[in-house]
Amino acid sequence: xxxxITLFLSLLLAATFLYSQTSVPxxxxxxxxxxxxxxYLIEGDINIPAGQHLTIDPGVIVEFQGYYRFEVNGTIDxxxxxxxxxxxxxxxxxxxxxxxxxxxxxxxxxSIHFSYCYFTDGIPAGAWPDNCGAGxxxxxxxxxxxxxxxxxxxxxxxxxxxxxxxxxxxGSDCEIYNCTFLGNEALAGGGIFFWDGSNxxxxxxxxxxxxxxxxxxxxxxWVDSSPQISGNEFINNTSEDYGGAxx
Numbered sequence: 001x002x003x004x005i006t007l008f009l010s011l012l013l014a015a016t017f018l019y020s021q022t023s024v025p026x027x028x029x030x031x032x033x034x035x036x037x038x039x040y041l042i043e044g045d046i047n048i049p050a051g052q053h054l055t056i057d058p059g060v061i062v063e064f065q066g067y068y069r070f071e072v073n074g075t076i077d078x079x080x081x082x083x084x085x086x087x088x089x090x091x092x093x094x095x096x097x098x099x100x101x102x103x104x105x106x107x108x109x110x111s112i113h114f115s116y117c118y119f120t121d122g123i124p125a126g127a128w129p130d131n132c133g134a135g136x137x138x139x140x141x142x143x144x145x146x147x148x149x150x151x152x153x154x155x156x157x158x159x160x161x162x163x164x165x166x167x168x169x170x171g172s173d174c175e176i177y178n179c180t181f182l183g184n185e186a187l188a189g190g191g192i193f194f195w196d197g198s199n200x201x202x203x204x205x206x207x208x209x210x211x212x213x214x215x216x217x218x219x220x221x222w223v224d225s226s227p228q229i230s231g232n233e234f235i236n237n238t239s240e241d242y243g244g245a246x247x
Contacts, residue, residue, distance in 0.1 A: 009140030021057035028052070030074065035059045035084075042097075048074040050105060058084035058116070065091050069116045069124075072164040075108065080116030082148070088118045088135075089120045099154075101130075102138045111143040119166065122154040132193065133168030134184070142200075147177045157213070158188040163220060164193030165210060173200040181218065188247075189220025190237065197224045204231040212239045216247035 005172045022037040026044020030052035033040050039061035045068050056062065056078040062070075080086040099122040102112065109209050114136070122134030129139065134154035138144055151166035165184030167176070169192070181191035190210035192202065207218035217237035221227065234245040 005145045015159045023191055026068070027071055030054050033060050034063070035176045037215055039063045041065050041091075042068055042070070045069050045071070045098075047071040050074055050152065052229075053077070053081075053110070056086050058086065061087045061089070063087075063089055063091055064094065064121070065099035067095050067123075070100045070101060072102040072112070073104060075104060075112050076102075077113045078115070078117050081115055084116070085150075087120075087140045088117060096121045097154075098122070098130075099124050099134050100136050101133070101214060102136065102144065104141045106140050106142070108141070109143065111145065112141070113144070114146045115148050117149045119151045120153050122156075122166075124156060125158040125214060129168070129170065131158045131162045132156060132186075132192065133164045133166075134186075135166040137168045138163065138170070138172040143171040144172065145175045145177070146179060147175075147215065148179065150180040150182070151184055151191070152180075152182040152186045160187075162187040163189050163222075165190045165212075169194050169198040169200070169225075171196045172198050174198070175201045175203075176205060177201070177203050179205045181205065181207045181210055184221075185211045186213075188212050188214045188222070189216045189218075190239075191218045193220045193222070194225040194227050195220075195222045199226050199228075201228045202230075202232060203228070206233045206235075207237050207245070208235040210237045212241075212243075212247075215239050215243045217244040219246045221246065
């Protein structure tokens with residue numbers, strides 16, 4: 001009997017852990033999102049305030065329950081592992097989400113890191129620049145690195161200058177290493193869009209089946225931007241105008 005009770009309690013604890021979840025209402029967020037509270041169900045527009053920090057632990061699922069945005073005025077570290085990625089996505093059957101918008105003050109010296117994260121279902125809309133960067137958009141902030149992340153099936157196609165199907169950078173020297181871009185779409189820069197003096201690094205990334213309706217099927221580089229692009233692989237990226245891989 002004791003063995004049966006012990007087994008029952010173990011199964012009950014396991015089931016509780018497997019089905020744990022955390023509702024995140026619209027408003028300010030900070031602190032740590034850990035695996036025990038996953039998935040984190042985003043139920044409104046959320047923001048990391050200036051001076052605040054959010055850590056997302058390996059294996060966490062961030063799931064938008066509706067068409068909401070994730071604004072970062074402070075700093076964030078979303079660092080997964082090779083065996084425990086962080087997933088940022090929309091609820092199954094939902095329209096999508098607005099993506100992560102990083103508008104941290106350029107004087108902030110703390111860094112922002114994304115590593116082993118999987119971004120999908122981003123569909124930003126609105127007036128420029130809100131309609132750019134379906135996975136991550138970074139405006140005038142340099143201390144950011146994106147490594148070993150995957151961006152798949154993110155789309156930017158609403159309005160003029162809708163750029164950066166996965167990542168959009170404006171005046172930001174971002175370091176992007178060993179990332180994968182699959183089936184992302186935009187007006188320009190189906191995978192990544194560098195704009196307005198964005199001079200970071202794009203190294204050892206893999207681009208496949210990304211598309212731009214204007215130019216830069218995989219990567220678009222505009223307006224005084226000169227990123228260092230090296231060691232990347234481009235397969236079947238397309239543009240209806242020119243620059244199937246890089247423009």
